[in-house]
Amino acid sequence: MTIGIVGVGNMGSIFAEKFSKEAERILLVEKDSEKLSRFDAPPYEVADLEKAREADLIVLAVKPQDAPVVLGTLKGFDGILLSIVAGLKIEEIRKYGIHKVARIMPNVAVRVGEGVLATAFSADMSSEERELVKSLLEKLGFVVEIEEKLFSAVTALTGSGPAFIFVVVEAFLDAALKMGIPLDTAKELVYRLFRGSAELLIETDEHPALWKHRVSSPAGTTIEGLITMERFAVRSGVIESLVSSYKRALELEEK
Template sequence: MDQTAERSHESRREPVAIIGAGVMGETLVSGLLRSGRTPEQLLVSDRSAERLAALSKQYAVQVLSVADAVPQVTTVVLAVKPQDMGAVLETIRPHLQPGTLVVSIAAGITTAFLEERLPEGTPVARVMPNTPALVDEGMAAISGGTHCEAHHMWVAQDLMRSCGKVVTVPEEHQDAVTAISGSGPAYIFYVVEAMIEAGVLLGLPRGTSTELVVQTLYGAATMLKETGEHPTVLRERVSSPGGTTMSALRELDDHKVRAAFLTAMEAAARRSAELASGQA
């Protein structure tokens, strides 16, 4: 067994506490189970007894209070809303074992925010996931805090790989990550909505238009991934001189669609920075 596989095997024998049983918390639970964890290794806590009962029934994971779950683990994942993070950190603080890794998947919560509210020396990692994690096609970016060493980063990466791909970035790039992959699925859904409506406008049944657009999107994304070609090259192969595609692309350029996307993503990154600095 090579070193990476051995680390993976050892890491996946350790229990993990997941604080927060909302959409992302449940997504992580289901992903970890599919990647080889056992229900006994996952300790889930949430203020909603109803949510905990639902997860316990569906996944057979352990559902416990924070006070009971946190002392049993060396990795705690915080899957709560940003506005609830301060209170959650105050709750878990007295129950953390020394050296326990705390991983936050809450948007806009910096490693400094976490470190200020946890015992001195606590290793923390900040993660920006996205919603395709629900279908194991997520894209997560991880940044480590002051006390987060290489083995802590490896554990955080392994957790998020259960739901898709992972990259490591300096924390200063997290606002850009939020604008690109964190918010990115919404941009794609927005374009898909418009293309479906265009099909309906052109006389197609809505179901047919939807199938055409979704499969076209899937096929195009697969080509980008599988061929490794630059998107400009792939676009030019579809764009015959004087043809239908060129006519459409000229309209998009005339309406400054490319510029609008750039401006939109700059706005998303700016808002992410405002949230991180407490200017909500």
């Protein structure tokens, strides 16, 4: 198989790395040649958009505003176009005569193989082609097929989600410093706190509110902190933040 990757930036470079054993050739199309310097041996080949047409599957990983030019040049491409571009609908890509489309919303955790990858397919993708795409994406994390109408929501929830989590993690680190815990120790503790809490929820599949109450002793320390979180409207702040991100994703789709 030959895979093309157009846009070898934050995300495209990770796809290029993770697909290294999945294809005989990986054709990389990138404006900034410095970003290609570490991909200097097979299966990687530097390519332009015309050469990328030789691929069986092209990953489109440019910013939304750059996508129309790329798609214009790839017009009529008859392989699989796997797009991770936020706000770019399958029907929009089909207008360029590209019919086999996999729309994906990944997140940056693909870097460590722990990404969340929402997928939707155009009707022209056969079940074998869908399975091929899913098996490739499984190298990057957890793959879930969703209705395309939910893409703006997952863009906010899991696509942008890591950025929101990082802000919260950063606040935990600041609090640790304030309480006298050195930064290196705080990082060791806090990163595992987040991972452990997430794994607990995944493994038990019990509601977070149940676990919240199990942690909270009567008249203890946790309930004091929880009441302060309510006073600062942490929950509605998180909800409003995600909804504003969702609205922006809807705007991108409408453009």
